[in-house]
Amino acid sequence: MYPYPLVVFDLDGTLVDSGSDIAEALNRTLQDWQLPRVAEATVLTWIGDGVRRLVEQAFTAGGSRADLDVVMPGFMVHYRECLLRSPRLFDGVREALALLRGREVPLAICTNKPAALVQPLLEYLGIGQQFALVLGGDSLPQRKPSGEPLRHIAAQFGVATGDCLMVGDSLTDYRAAQDAGMPIALVRYGYPRGLDLDTADAVVVVDDLRALPGLRDGE
Known part of the structure; x- marks a missing residue:
């Protein structure tokens, strides 16, 4: 038994x-908001607390105070697109x-x-x-x-x-x-x-x- x-x-x-796919989805979102891409190794340290917290950490690191309620729909589009990327x-x-x-x-x-x-x-x-x-x-x-x-x-x-x-x-x-x-x-x-x-x-x-x-x- x-x-x-x-x-x-x-x-x-x-x-x-799935780290590289999550990182790519996040970076596409940052680019949408004219923010610099973040190294995958950094994104990996943010994974685990849910997608909203992930995006919040990325925007905070980029010096942006964007409204997450506005940002999240675009991120979710990228997340779905990158889900089966690699x-x-x-x-x-x-x-x-x-x-x-x-x-x-x-x-x-x-x-x-x-x-x-x-x-x-x-x-x-x-x-x-x-x-x-x-x-x-x-x-x-x-x-x-x-x-x-x-x-x-x-x-x-x-x-x-x-x-x-x-x-x-x-x-x-x-x-x-x-x-x-x-x-x-x-x-x-x-x-x-x-x-x-x-x-x-x-x-x-x-x-x-x-x-x-x-x-x-x-x-």
């Missing part, structure tokens, strides 16, 4: 390497998901990405059928780092949050798991943004999702 009755994954930075699954993701599903472990996604853009991305990458539930950043009034999305997901499956496993890469994921009382496994390859992986209170920190608890060495 697998040690966790439910595994909840973050999306961007955990399952999917995303890829991180190494080991496809195999890890297959192993978990082979053990009949329910899988869910908890992301701050707008819900309407999640399923098209999953389908494009060929993993759309792996998840029993997908929760986007606008699915509930709260989003990560609130623990409410994780509590909501656990309740949908009738399991206690403390029995589940969250898998993420960022400080936002970490804080959400802590708030929900859900154990978390962290990945080294994502967009950690100030999270000290060496001191974090995590079940495990992995370089490859195939090293998640219960999937390695016949555990």
Whole structure:
């Protein structure tokens, strides 16, 4: 029996390497407003708190106080256009998901990405059928780092949050798991943004999702 009755994954930075596409969408938006493009490495440090916060940080860094309610529709056009530009699954993701599903472990996604853009991305990458539930950043009034999305997901499956496993890469994921009382496994390859992986209170920190608890060495 697998040690966790439910595994909840973050999306961007955990399952999917989408940083360059998000950066391109953001930079096209900045160009629309005659602001300079931002290096992809910088954009990666802003990913995780939702698209509105992402755009806000970019405009603040560019010295602009543009009305986000005016800016966001244009950004969302670029975001949709860039969604399938060059995303890829991180190494080991496809195999890890297959192993978990082979053990009949329910899988869910908890992301701050707008819900309407999640399923098209999953389908494009060929993993759309792996998840029993997908929760986007606008699915509930709260989003990560609130623990409410994780509590909501656990309740949908009738399991206690403390029995589940969250898998993420960022400080936002970490804080959400802590708030929900859900154990978390962290990945080294994502967009950690100030999270000290060496001191974090995590079940495990992995370089490859195939090293998640219960999937390695016949555990």
